Each structure stands twice: as C-alpha cells, then as structure tokens.
Amino acid sequence: MPSSAPESTTQPLRIASINTNGIRAAFRKGMGDWLATRDVDILAIQEVRAATEDIEGLLGPDWNILHDPATAKGRAGVAIASRKSASIHRVELGHPDFDSAGRWLEADFEVNSKVVTVVSTYVHSGEVDTPKQVEKFTFLDSMLTRLPELAAHSERVVVLGDLNVGHRKFDIKNWKGNVKRAGFLPEERVYFDRILGAEDEADYNNGAGLGWVDVGRKAAGEVDGPFTWWSWRGQAFDNDTGWRIDYQLATPTLAASVVNYTVDRADAYDQRWSDHAPVVVDYDI
Numbered sequence: 296m297p298s299s300a301p302e303s304t305t306q307p308l309r310i311a312s313i314n315t316n317g318i319r320a321a322f323r324k325g326m327g328d329w330l331a332t333r334d335v336d337i338l339a340i341q342e343v344r345a346a347t348e349d350i351e352g353l354l355g356p357d358w359n360i361l362h363d364p365a366t367a368k369g370r371a372g373v374a375i376a377s378r379k380s381a382s383i384h385r386v387e388l389g390h391p392d393f394d395s396a397g398r399w400l401e402a403d404f405e406v407n408s409k410v411v412t413v414v415s416t417y418v419h420s421g422e423v424d425t426p427k428q429v430e431k432f433t434f435l436d437s438m439l440t441r442l443p444e445l446a447a448h449s450e451r452v453v454v455l456g457d458l459n460v461g462h463r464k465f466d467i468k469n470w471k472g473n474v475k476r477a478g479f480l481p482e483e484r485v486y487f488d489r490i491l492g493a494e495d496e497a498d499y500n501n502g503a504g505l506g507w508v509d510v511g512r513k514a515a516g517e518v519d520g521p522f523t524w525w526s527w528r529g530q531a532f533d534n535d536t537g538w539r540i541d542y543q544l545a546t547p548t549l550a551a552s553v554v555n556y557t558v559d560r561a562d563a564y565d566q567r568w569s570d571h572a573p574v575v576v577d578y579d580i
Contacts, residue, residue, distance in 0.1 A: 307577035312455040314341040314571040324568035339415035343372030365397025373415040389437030416456040421477035451549040462487040466539040510543040514556035521558045
C-alpha cells in the first residue's frame with residue numbers, strides 16, 4: 296500500500312492479530328515458526344483457550360503477556376503479547392452485569408514518546424434467534440459506547456481481532472447466501488455503518504460514522520477480501536471462499552501512519568495452523 300506518511304528513521308511498529316482457535320493447537324501446527332519470522336512488536340490473540348502459563352511457555356521469555364481468560368474454562372480468551380511492557384491495561388466492557396471476560400483487553404504502550412492503545416477483542420459469533428445472538432448485540436452495543444471514549448483517551452488507538460461480522464459484500468465470497476446468517480445479518484452490519492460509515496456515504500471509511508478507519512479495506516480498496524477466515528470443511532480454503540472478519544480498526548491519526556497491510560494467508564491447506572489468517576499492519580509512528 297502506498298504511504299503518505301513522512302519518512303522516519305525509526306522502525307515501524309508492527310502490530311499483528313490472530314484468532315488462534317486454541318493457542319496450544321496452533322503452536323503444535325506451526326504458529327511458532329510463523330511468529331519467529333515476522334518481527335512482530337505487539338501481537339493480539341483471540342480464542343486463546345489456555346492458561347496464562349501456557350501462553351508464557353509457548354511464546355517464551357522475550358514476550359510480555361497480558362491475558363484475560365473467559366469465565367468458562369477452555370472458551371474464548373484474549374491476550375496481548377508485546378516486546379515492551381504496557382504502561383497500563385484494562386479489561387471489562389459494558390454494564391457490570393454483562394460478562395465480557397475473555398473478549399476485550401485494552402493496553403497502553405509508549406512508542407516514540409506517544410501513547411498507542413491496543414485492544415484485542417473477540418466478538419461473539421452469535422446464532423440467529425438464540426440468546427447467543429442477544430449476547431452478541433449487547434457486546435456490539437457496548438463497543439459503540441466504548442469507542443468514542445477510547446478516541447478521547449488517545450488519538451492513536453487500534454481495535455483489532457475477530458469481530459465476527461462481515462461489514463460489506465466485499466467481505467464475504469458468497470454473501471447472497473449469508474444475509475440471514477449470523478456474521479452478515481443486516482442488523483449486525485449496521486453497527487459497522489455507525490463505526491465506519493455506510494458504503495453509500497461519500498466519506499465512508501474516511502470520517503463517517505464515529506470516524507474510525509478500517510485499515511484493511513483502506514489498503515485493499517473496493518475488491519473482494521482479502522479474506523481472513525475459511526472453513527476447515529470442503530474446498531473453502533482452496534477456492535478462497537472466505538470471510539473477512541478479522542479487522543484492525545484505527546483512529547484517524549493512527550490510520551494515517553499505516554505503511555503496510557498484509558493478510559498472512561497460508562500457501563496451502565495443509566500449512567494452516569488456524570482457520571483464521573494473521574492480519575499484520577506496520578505503523579510508522
């Protein structure tokens with residue numbers, strides 16, 4: 296992606312996000328090999344499904360680990376691994392009666408004397424006409440409340456992770472068959488209209504809505520994908536029949552510093568170590 300950011304003598308900050316679908320299984324299949332070659336500074340992880348000691352043991356002593364496990368053992372779980380320690384971190388989202396454990400983790404980092412806030416989040420997958428869908432809407436409602444507060448807290452914020460919603464038709468290969476399915480419901484996509492603007496707005500993804508920027512769409516343009524999740528079943532991966540549900544949503548100031556965006560799609564089905572692909576973004580701060 297062409298960069299309009301000024302040249303810098305410092306190395307860009309590389310922030311990556313991945314839903315591991317269980318970090319222990321992901322490492323058995325090759326996640327460690329990927330991580331060893333990517334020079335990531337901050338790694339947001341979703342669906343950890345493990346204890347903090349497991350994450351520390353897998354990543355090793357060079358990483359600082361923040362982890363918010365889910366209330367139910369073996370479910371969800373979000374983490375942030377970083378080369379430098381965070382100055383502060385926060386968990387919980389929404390009303391105190393709402394259980395957001397394992398789904399929302401914020402951390403502040405000092406980068407070149409500037410505060411960068413990173414949020415690792417795992418939105419519920421949902422299921423139409425069930426309590427799971429109600430929980431998903433409650434979580435999305437809470438996000439809409441929290442995002443302006445985050446933007447007021449710092450002008451450099453990125454909310455990244457598995458948001459479990461394809462915002463636009465470009466985000467799902469076979470969108471027509473999924474309009475009544477959780478993940479592409481019109482009611483879910485409206486939340487993203489409010490965050491980024493609707494696609495028919497002149498300033499969509501450029502100041503509309505709450506003013507946040509979908510870094511992936513900004514980089515890719517008006518094209519299908521690039522997808523970040525494919526079913527393990529059938530030929531979905533081989534045919535690139537995927538969904539783009541893993542995002543990096545940035546405040547305008549941080550989004551303006553993006554110099555590279557990559558989806559690390561595996562070269563072949565048997566080289567996958569998760570049903571998601573990592574989303575890697577370089578920020579020249």
